[in-house]
Amino acid sequence: MKEEENLIIPDEIISNKIYLIRNQKVMLDRDLSELYQVETKQLKRQVRRNIERFPEDFMFELTEKENENLRSQIGTSSWGGSRYVPMVFTEQGVAMLSSVLKSDRAIAVNIKIIRIFTKMRDLLSDNLSLRLEIEQIKKKMNNHDKNIELVFSYLDELVERKEEKKERTQIGYKKD
Template sequence: MNELTIPIHDKIYTLRGKQIMLDEDLAELYQIETRILNQAVKRNIERFPEDFMFQLTEEEYGNLKSQFVISSLEKHGGRRKLPFVFTENGVYMLSAVLKSQVAIDVSIEIMRTFTKLREFTLHYNALGKKIIELERKNDKQFKKVFDILDTLMNDTQRTDEKVMGFIKDA
């Protein structure tokens, strides 16, 4: 498959504690209209329980729109209905419903992106825990370092008046 021109990671958001993708972003990636994607889902609704797909509330939709600053959510003059969003499992299920080669290829790339995001999150969380642990164990030493840095900063401000060992003319 050719490289996707749309970066997938930019289309994944966190909502209700889950990573989700908007129906219109998925439709764009799958190179179909949003209404066709939603029709395919409605014809196979038994494959999409609430933890695979759900419709945004007006408040959630408003919050997303404000994050995007008039983004893709309004690029076609707005929507008549609130968008549907798909979790990772829902995106995977879409590949079974949308049977084109593009849908298969895009779904594979989306799954890889979700996996990379999960791995990044694990490493990020592990790093955060290590930093907190270091701070707890070495709190006194960190305080000494910060005190020394403060002293150096204060000394630097005082020596700004000196140029090569001479006091500047006032």
């Protein structure tokens, strides 16, 4: 695939276009159309013509509230003036777009995007396992702290007993 070899889109550009909406990593229709170098309305038209390929877990339209939240996150100046709420695509939806947009560029961009989604998932997985290990260490440290406190409380009790020591009467024979 010649297009994939010539495709020079830095990973950071694609990574910065991935948002977390409804607890899913998604990409906006306008960002995808920019990467594919097609008009957003053309991308939307192709999706609507093939809507059976895009179930809710592949693609959904934002609500007005989600759209407003997104605008405030992105900033109005860079947003542009779209009158319509955007479609957003999950990783599976992005993969499905290559079957709808049949250009070499769309296929090459999709491959790159899917690889970045995979990298992100791997990073999150590594991060999660690291967090779990840290939590286990914290639990051990808490247990050690409790054990040390217990040892000190026993030592305090022994010291108190020694201080409270009563005068004992001697047992045994006395020499006169």
